[in-house]
Amino acid sequence: MRADAQRNYDRIVSAASEAIAQDGAEASLEAIARSAGVGSATLHRHFPSRWSLMEAVFAERVGCLIDRAEELRDAPEPLDALVRWLREVAAYATTTRGLAAALLNGPPAESGTCQAHLIAAGEPLVRRAVEAGLVRGDVATADLLTLVNAISLAAQQAGPEEAERLVTLVLEGVLVRQG
Amino acid sequence: MRADAQRNYDRIVSAASEAIAQDGAEASLEAIARSAGVGSATLHRHFPSRWSLMEAVFAERVGCLIDRAEELRDAPEPLDALVRWLREVAAYATTTRGLAAALLNGPPAESGTCQAHLIAAGEPLVRRAVEAGLVRGDVATADLLTLVNAISLAAQQAGPEEAERLVTLVLEGVLVRQG
DNA sequence: ACGTAAAGTGGGGTGGTGCTCCATTTCGAT
DNA sequence: ATCGAAATGGAGCACCACCCCACTTTACGT
Numbered sequence: 001m002r003a004d005a006q007r008n009y010d011r012i013v014s015a016a017s018e019a020i021a022q023d024g025a026e027a028s029l030e031a032i033a034r035s036a037g038v039g040s041a042t043l044h045r046h047f048p049s050r051w052s053l054m055e056a057v058f059a060e061r062v063g064c065l066i067d068r069a070e071e072l073r074d075a076p077e078p079l080d081a082l083v084r085w086l087r088e089v090a091a092y093a094t095t096t097r098g099l100a101a102a103l104l105n106g107p108p109a110e111s112g113t114c115q116a117h118l119i120a121a122g123e124p125l126v127r128r129a130v131e132a133g134l135v136r137g138d139v140a141t142a143d144l145l146t147l148v149n150a151i152s153l154a155a156q157q158a159g160p161e162e163a164e165r166l167v168t169l170v171l172e173g174v175l176v177r178q179g
Numbered sequence: 180m181r182a183d184a185q186r187n188y189d190r191i192v193s194a195a196s197e198a199i200a201q202d203g204a205e206a207s208l209e210a211i212a213r214s215a216g217v218g219s220a221t222l223h224r225h226f227p228s229r230w231s232l233m234e235a236v237f238a239e240r241v242g243c244l245i246d247r248a249e250e251l252r253d254a255p256e257p258l259d260a261l262v263r264w265l266r267e268v269a270a271y272a273t274t275t276r277g278l279a280a281a282l283l284n285g286p287p288a289e290s291g292t293c294q295a296h297l298i299a300a301g302e303p304l305v306r307r308a309v310e311a312g313l314v315r316g317d318v319a320t321a322d323l324l325t326l327v328n329a330i331s332l333a334a335q336q337a338g339p340e341e342a343e344r345l346v347t348l349v350l351e352g353v354l355v356r357q358g
Numbered sequence: 359a360c361g362t363a364a365a366g367t368g369g370g371g372t373g374g375t376g377c378t379c380c381a382t383t384t385c386g387a388t
Numbered sequence: 389a390t391c392g393a394a395a396t397g398g399a400g401c402a403c404c405a406c407c408c409c410a411c412t413t414t415a416c417g418t
Contacts, residue, residue, distance in 0.1 A: 002384090002385060008396085030376075038396085039396060040378095041396070042395080042396060042397065044376080045396090144353065147329075147349070155325075158325070166326060170348070173353070174318055174323065174352070175313065181365060181366065181414060181415075182414075183365095183367085207403080207404070208404080209405075217367085219368080220369085220407075220408085221366080221367060
C-alpha cells in the first residue's frame, strides 16, 4: 500500500471513530469523509461497505477485549473470569454506540471479522468454566456473545442498569431451580 | 377525523404493512406513500415519525398476540402457557421483519404504545407462573419481552433455530443447576 | 339544498444521502 | 529525471425524508 493511501486510511478511521462515538452507527459516511479531509470516493474505495468501516473502527476496541480475555484465561476462578469478561463485553457494547448493532447486523461470524476474533478469545474462558462443571456444556461461545450483544442493544434505550439485570437473568435462568 | 382522511390513513397503513413485510423496517416512506396513491406530505402529516407508522402497522399483529395471551391466561399449565406465549412472541418478531427492531428501538414503554399493551397482556401469565413457584419472582414481564425481542433481533441474521436455542438458554439459564 | 370555512391534500422544492465515473494528480521504482 | 501505475476527489446520479403552500374536498350551520 502506498504511503499516501495508508495515511488517508488512517485519517478516515480516525474520523469515523469520532463520528460514530458521537452519532452512533448510522453516522453519515459523507460527513466522515469530509471531516477526514478526503473525497467520498476515497472512503468508498478503502471501505466498500459501511460494515467494513465499522470493523476497522472497532478493531482496536475489540482488541482490548481480546487482550482482557487472555489475561483472564488463567484467573483462579473460571466462572468468575467468564462472567467478568462477559460483563466487560456488555459494558463495551453498551458504551460504544453502535458496537452491538454492528456486531449483530454484520455478516454472521465470517472468519477474520471481529466477531470471529471475539469468539475465539472467549472460547477458552467458556471451556474452562464448562470443564469446572459451572456452566452447562451445551452453550456455545457464540451463543453467549450473541446474547450479550442483543442485551446491550436492547438496553441502549433502557439504560445500563437494565443491561446488568438482564445479563444476570440470562446467567441464572428465568425458571426456578428445582434440584 | 374526516372520512377522506380516514380512508387515506387506512390505505397508508395497508401499503406500509406490505412494504415492511417485503423490505423490513427501513422501507422507503416515499415508496409507501406512492404505492398508497398518496402524496408524501399526507403520509408525514398522519405519521410524524417512522416510529409512529410502525406502531400503526404492527398494532394489528400485536393485537393477535394480546388475544393469544388472554386465551392462555386460563390454560391448565401456567408455565407451559407462559413459555408457549413467549415463543409465539419470538416467532412473530422473527417472522415480521422489523417488529423486533421497532419494539426495541422505539421510545421505551410509554403508555399507549404496543410495548405497553404487550407487557400488560403478558403480566398475568408471568404472575401465574411465579405464583405456581415455577418462575423466579424477581423477573419482570418487561424484562422477558425485552429479552425475547433482543433475541429475535439477533437471530434475524442467524436464523430461527438459533432463536429457539437462545430462548431455551435464557429460560433454563447458562449456569449449571446446583440444588 | 346550499355556501362557506376549515380540514385535508399532493406536487414540487430543499438539503441531505450513498455510491460511481473519470480526468487529474501524486508516488516511487527505474 | 522519467514514466507508468496507483491513488485521488469533485461532479454527477438516483434516492431519501421532510416542508411549504396553492388547491380541493368535506361537513356543518343555515
